[in-house]
Amino acid sequence: MKQFEEDLFSEKDKIAASSLVVEGSVDTRHGPILYMEDVSVSFDGFKALNQLSLYIDAGELRCMIGPNGAGKTTMMDVITGKTKPDTGSVFFGQTIDLLKMDEPAIAQAGICRKFQKPSVFDALTVFENLELALKANKSTWKTLFFRLNGEQRDKIEEVLATIGLTDCIQQRAGILSHGQKQWLEIGMLLMQEPKVMLVDEPIAGMTHQEVERTAELLLSLQGKHSIVVVEHDMEFVRSIARKVTVLHEGSVLTEGTMDEVQNDPRVIQVYLGG
Numbered sequence: 001m002k003q004f005e006e007d008l009f010s011e012k013d014k015i016a017a018s019s020l021v022v023e024g025s026v027d028t029r030h031g032p033i034l035y036m037e038d039v040s041v042s043f044d045g046f047k048a049l050n051q052l053s054l055y056i057d058a059g060e061l062r063c064m065i066g067p068n069g070a071g072k073t074t075m076m077d078v079i080t081g082k083t084k085p086d087t088g089s090v091f092f093g094q095t096i097d098l099l100k101m102d103e104p105a106i107a108q109a110g111i112c113r114k115f116q117k118p119s120v121f122d123a124l125t126v127f128e129n130l131e132l133a134l135k136a137n138k139s140t141w142k143t144l145f146f147r148l149n150g151e152q153r154d155k156i157e158e159v160l161a162t163i164g165l166t167d168c169i170q171q172r173a174g175i176l177s178h179g180q181k182q183w184l185e186i187g188m189l190l191m192q193e194p195k196v197m198l199v200d201e202p203i204a205g206m207t208h209q210e211v212e213r214t215a216e217l218l219l220s221l222q223g224k225h226s227i228v229v230v231e232h233d234m235e236f237v238r239s240i241a242r243k244v245t246v247l248h249e250g251s252v253l254t255e256g257t258m259d260e261v262q263n264d265p266r267v268i269q270v271y272l273g274g
């Protein structure tokens with residue numbers, strides 16, 4: 001009988017624990033990791049985003065396409081806190097209201113962004129750039145006394161392998177190719193173990209080989225991170241596409257596989273008409 005009571009008690013504990021929502025953690029038990037609902041952003045009366053609703057699942061690799069001015073970059077600005085919308089809601093998991101947070105807090109929570117122009121430190125080695133990314137969250141005082149532990153060294157090696165720069169570890173970032181710099185920047189983001197990565201036009205200026213390698217890299221990251229990729233190059237999008245969202249005039253025009261959206265008459269109209 002006593003054993004039965006103990007079992008019952010621990011079962012109750014488990015149920016209580018499983019229904020507990022820890023404040024500050026990303027709760028994705030009921031669906032997407034990123035929600036945008038009815039988000040509008042106006043610039044001088046012009047609606048850059050017009051009641052945009054978007055849902056990104058945990059571990060998903062989502063491609064976003066759409067003509068110039070469709071609102072793709074503005075959407076990323078809203079998610080990262082750079083632009084506050086006039087209306088709508090933006091949630092990270094079920095419980096974290098991104099509209100109540102500023103840019104640093106959103107980055108700290110695990111949403112990071114890769115800009116088009118790589119911002120690696122040319123004078124530092126590849127290793128040092130990654131090391132610096134580890135320190136980025138720490139105060140200056142702590143940074144002064146920062147020493148890598150074994151686990152952090154392992155993390156740097158793991159990231160180097162992921163971005164394909166293991167052989168360049170001691171090279172100065174300044175002598176890397178444009179593509180390698182872009183991968184290093186992705187590596188610097190990975191050091192912070194982001195939950196969501198927003199990547200705006202990653203392949204601009206890359207050679208064909210670098211484009212292929214970037215596709216492989218992004219594909220290898222899905223599952224571990226949720227990734228939103230904005231890109232105009234349709235061949236590239238096709239090579240990584242799972243679900244594709246087409247943005248037009250600040251709203252979602254349609255979503256689906258690459259074939260579905262490319263054959264959608266509305267999409268054809270928007271691209272030809274644009």
Ligand SMILES: Nc1ncnc2c1ncn2[C@@H]1O[C@H](COP(=O)(O)OP(=O)(O)OP(=O)(O)O)[C@@H](O)[C@H]1O
Binds near residue numbers: 047048066067068069
């Ligand atoms: N800070 C701003 N002030 C005024 N207008 C802006 C601002 N940012 C964006 N816009 C306008 O909002 C619209 C959407 O711009 P956005 O940069 O989000 O488009 P996009 O889809 O990223 O386009 P592209 O494919 O050219 O990068 C555009 O008409 C743009 O001119």
Ligand SMILES: [Mg+2]
Binds near residue numbers: 072073074
């Ligand atoms: Mg843009």
